[in-house]
Amino acid sequence: MKKLFDTVIKSNIQVAENIFKLEIFSQELSEIASAGQFVQVKLSDEFTLRRPLGIASAKNGVVKIFYRLVGRGTKFLSTKKSGEHLNILGALGNGFNINIAEKILLVGGGMGIAPLLSVAEKISAVDILMGGKTYGEINFWIKEFKSEVGKIYITTDDGSKGSKGFVTTLLPEVLEYDNYAAIYTCGPEIMMRGVAQIAAENDLPCYVSFERRMACGLGACLSCSIDTSNGRKKVCKDGPVFDAYEVFPLKPKKIESNFSFLKDKPEFKIFADDCIEAELSFERSPNSCVKLVRTAMEACVKWLYDNDKKFFTNTNSSDKLFTLISSSSFAVAVGKNLLKKIHHCRISGNKAIHNEKNFNYEEGIKCLICLFEFVQWIDRNYGKNYQPRTFEIEKIPN
Numbered sequence: 001m002k003k004l005f006d007t008v009i010k011s012n013i014q015v016a017e018n019i020f021k022l023e024i025f026s027q028e029l030s031e032i033a034s035a036g037q038f039v040q041v042k043l044s045d046e047f048t049l050r051r052p053l054g055i056a057s058a059k060n061g062v063v064k065i066f067y068r069l070v071g072r073g074t075k076f077l078s079t080k081k082s083g084e085h086l087n088i089l090g091a092l093g094n095g096f097n098i099n100i101a102e103k104i105l106l107v108g109g110g111m112g113i114a115p116l117l118s119v120a121e122k123i124s125a126v127d128i129l130m131g132g133k134t135y136g137e138i139n140f141w142i143k144e145f146k147s148e149v150g151k152i153y154i155t156t157d158d159g160s161k162g163s164k165g166f167v168t169t170l171l172p173e174v175l176e177y178d179n180y181a182a183i184y185t186c187g188p189e190i191m192m193r194g195v196a197q198i199a200a201e202n203d204l205p206c207y208v209s210f211e212r213r214m215a216c217g218l219g220a221c222l223s224c225s226i227d228t229s230n231g232r233k234k235v236c237k238d239g240p241v242f243d244a245y246e247v248f249p250l251k252p253k254k255i256e257s258n259f260s261f262l263k264d265k266p267e268f269k270i271f272a273d274d275c276i277e278a279e280l281s282f283e284r285s286p287n288s289c290v291k292l293v294r295t296a297m298e299a300c301v302k303w304l305y306d307n308d309k310k311f312f313t314n315t316n317s318s319d320k321l322f323t324l325i326s327s328s329s330f331a332v333a334v335g336k337n338l339l340k341k342i343h344h345c346r347i348s349g350n351k352a353i354h355n356e357k358n359f360n361y362e363e364g365i366k367c368l369i370c371l372f373e374f375v376q377w378i379d380r381n382y383g384k385n386y387q388p389r390t391f392e393i394e395k396i397p398n
Contacts, residue, residue, distance in 0.1 A: 003028070003029075003032075003089075003090070004087065004088070004089055005026050005028065005029050005087070005088045005089075005090070006085055006086075006087055007024040007025060007026045007029070007063075007085065007086050007087075007088050008024065008025045008083065008084070008085055008086075009022070009023070009024055009025075009080055009081065009082055009083065009084050009085070009086060010023040010024060010025050010062060010082060011023045011082055012077075012078065012080050012081065012082065014078070015066075015140040016136055016137055016139070016140055017136060017137070018068055018069040019066065019067070019068050019069075019111070019137070019140070020066070020067055020068075020069070020074075020077075020078050021064065021065075021066055021140075022053075022064070022065045022066070022067065022077070022080075023062055023063070023064050023065075024062070024063050024065070024086060024088070025061060025062060026061065026062075026063050026088070027061040029058065029063050029088065029090055029091065030058040030059055030060065030061050030062060030063050031058075032091055033055050033058035033063065033090065033091040033118075034091065034095040034096075034098070034118075035095045035096045035098050035115070035118040035119040035121070035122050036054075036055075036093070036094075036095025036096040036115050036118065036119065036209055036240065036241045037054075037055050037090065037091040037092055037093050037094075037095045037118075038052050038053060038054045038055060038090070038091070038092050038093055038115075038236075038240065039052070039053055039055060039063075039065070039088045039089060039090030039091060039092060040052055040053075040088070040089040040090065040092065041053055041077070041086060041087075041088055041089075042086070042087040042088070042089075043073055043076050043077055044076070046076075047073055047076070050089060051073050051074070051077070052092075052236070053065045053067055054066075054114050054115045054209075054211075054240075055090070055091065055115065055118055056114040056115060056117045056118055056144075057117055057118055057121060058091075058118060059121060064117075065114075066111065066114040067111075068111050092236060093235075093236055093237065093239055093240050093241075094237075094238065094239060094240075094241055095115075095118075095240075095241055096115075096119050096184050096207060096209070096241050097207070098119065098122040098123050100123065100181060100182070101125075102125065102180075102181030102182075103125040103126065103127070103178065103179065103180050103181055104119070104123055104125065104126045104127075104180060104181060104182055104183070104184055105126075105127050105128070105129065105174065105175070105178075105180040105182075105183050105184070106119060106120065106126060106127070106128040106129070106130075106149070106183075106184050106185070107128070107129045107130075107167050107171060107183055107184070107185040107187075107195050108128065108129075108130050108131070108167075108185065108186050108187050109130070109131045109132070109166075109167055109186075109187030109188055109191045110131075110132060110133075110137075110187055110188065111187075111211075112185075112186035112187030112188065112191075112192075112209070112211065113128075113130050113141050113186070113187070114186075115186050115209050115240075116128065116184065116185075116186055117144055117145060117148065119184055120145060120148035120149050121148055125150070126148075126149050126150065127149055127150050127151040127152070127153070127174075127178065127180075128145055128149050128151075128152055128153070129153040129154075129155070129167050129170060129171060129174050130142075130145070130152070130153070130154055130155075130167070131154070131155040131156070131157075131166055131167040131187075131191075132155075132156055132157070132161075133156065133157045133158065134156055134157070134158055134160050134161075135156060135160035135161040136160075137156075138154060138156060138161055138162075139161070142154070151177075151178075153170060153174050155167050155169065155170050166191065166194075167187075167191060167195065168191065168194035168195060168198060171195060171198050172198060172281075172284055173284070173288065175198070175202055175204075176277075176281075176288075176291075176292070180204065181204075181205070182204060182205040182206065182207065183195060183199045183204055183205070183206045183207070184206075184207050184209075185206065185207070185208050185209070185244075186208065186209035186211075189210075192208045192244070192248075193248050195208075195244075196208065196244035196245070196248045196250055197248075197250050199244065200244075200245070200250045205243075206243075206244035206245070207241055207242065207243060207244060208241070208242055208244045208247060208248075209239070209240045209241050210226065210235045210239050210240045210241075210242065210247070211235075211240070212224035212226070212235040212236075212240075224236050226239075226247065227247075228242065228246045228247050229245075229246050229247075229249065230246060256395055257275075257276045257279045257280060257395060258279060258368070258372055258389075258391050258392055258395050258396075259272065259275035259276045259278075259279060259372070259375065260276065261387075261389065262275060262276070262375065262379075263276070265379070265383055265384065267382065267383060267384065268303070268375075268378070268379070268383065270299060270303055271296060271299035271300050271303055274292070274295055274296035274299045275296045275299075275300075275371060275375060277292055277296075278292035278293045278295070278296045278368065278371060279368055279395070279396060279397075280397060282364055282368070282396050282397055283397035285358075286358075286359045286360060286361055286363060286364030286365075287352050287357075287358050287359050287364075289359075289364040289367065289368065290345075290348050290349055290351075290352040290359050290363065290364055290367050291349055291352045291353050293345050293348075293349060293367040293368060293370075293371050294321075294345055294346060294348070294349020294350065294352070294353065295349070296371055297321070297342060297345045297346065297349070297371055297374065298321045300371075300374055300375065300378060301321060301324050301325055301330075301342075302324070303378070304330075304333075304378070305324060307382065308333075308382070310329055310333070311324075311327070311329050311330060311333070321346055322346065325339070325342055325343065325346065334374075334377060338373060338374060338377055341370035341373060341374065342370065342374055344366075344367070344370055345367050345370050345371060348363065348367055349367075365393065365396070368391070368396065369391050372391045373391075376388070376389060
């Protein structure tokens with residue numbers, strides 16, 4: 001549904017260098033706007049074309065828009081005062097799916113963070129990873145999202161806030177912390193492509209919100225058309241939200257791991273992904289690898305207690321890894337040599353997780369080999385169609 005609205009400006013204030021927050025009164029527009037849609041704003045008769053601006057928030061009769069000063073039009077808009085009128089066409093385009101009960105991760109960069117705020121307002125289970133150039137460029141976003149999301153992860157180019165680097169640098173680590181049903185992202189195209197690639201490698205649905213220069217905003221002028229796997233489409237009418245795999249021809253990363261054989265054994269499904277992910281994480285850093293080796297080790301140990309009654313004793317009520325592997329029944333079953341390697345992974349993992357100790361290449365390899373030998377022992381004693389295997393270092397991603 002789109003309409004012309006004669007709206008009144010509630011406020012139009014600067015929130016960061018060259019960035020403004022515009023709030024307008026419009027009960028009807030705030031009710032019909034969906035997360036991820038945009039509006040076309042008429043500045044004055046002096047400007048022939050309207051300006052497309054994303055809706056960042058639409059509730060309680062107030063529509064919130066963020067914009068950056070980039071030219072004559074936005075500079076003129078920044079001079080508008082509270083109480084003045086704005087003629088607005090909206091709401092336009094197709095937004096994000098908000099009818100979802102599972103947890104969503106939002107990933108935004110720069111002004112692309114704006115439409116994600118409208119998603120956060122409408123989905124109860126949501127976290128956000130946001131990136132900016134500096135602390136000044138990101139600080140006002142933190143204030144906007146603070147009451148709308150669960151966790152906020154931050155990156156800045158200069159390291160002045162959060163992690164130094166880009167959202168794509170931190171994203172793989174964020175995905176380790178929680179189970180997300182999908183990723184919604186908006187920002188520079190190169191950033192969204194990187195986010196989509198990581199989503200593909202993690203078998204996660206990913207939806208991107210495109211920003212394009214446009215004239216009419218109604219699909220007539222074709223100025224905002226883009227190539228997709230289903231032919232040419234218009235950002236203003238078919239988007240701005242698209243399935244990432246429709247606009248970015250990505251393929252899931254092929255998993256070649258020393259632990260890949262576990263995927264073919266349904267009896268080990270519960271810990272197969274943990275073991276594979278531990279090895280794949282070596283590409284990020286040996287430290288990430290050591291952390292995940294401990295997680296995988298714990299999953300393997302718990303599997304033993306769930307599937308072999310001989311491990312049950314009155315003292316095994318705790319699910320703590322140390323308690324489980326320190327029981328006499330466990331020690332007898334795995335033997336002194338393997339038990340020593342399991343303890344090594346537990347201790348190293350604890351240091352990586354709790355003391356944030358950084359491990360080198362050799363330690364990461366050692367922990368992976370220890371985990372592999374433990375998995376081989378489980379397969380030999382409990383698996384179907386067991387085959388002896390050797391650990392291949394060349395399979396570890398660099």
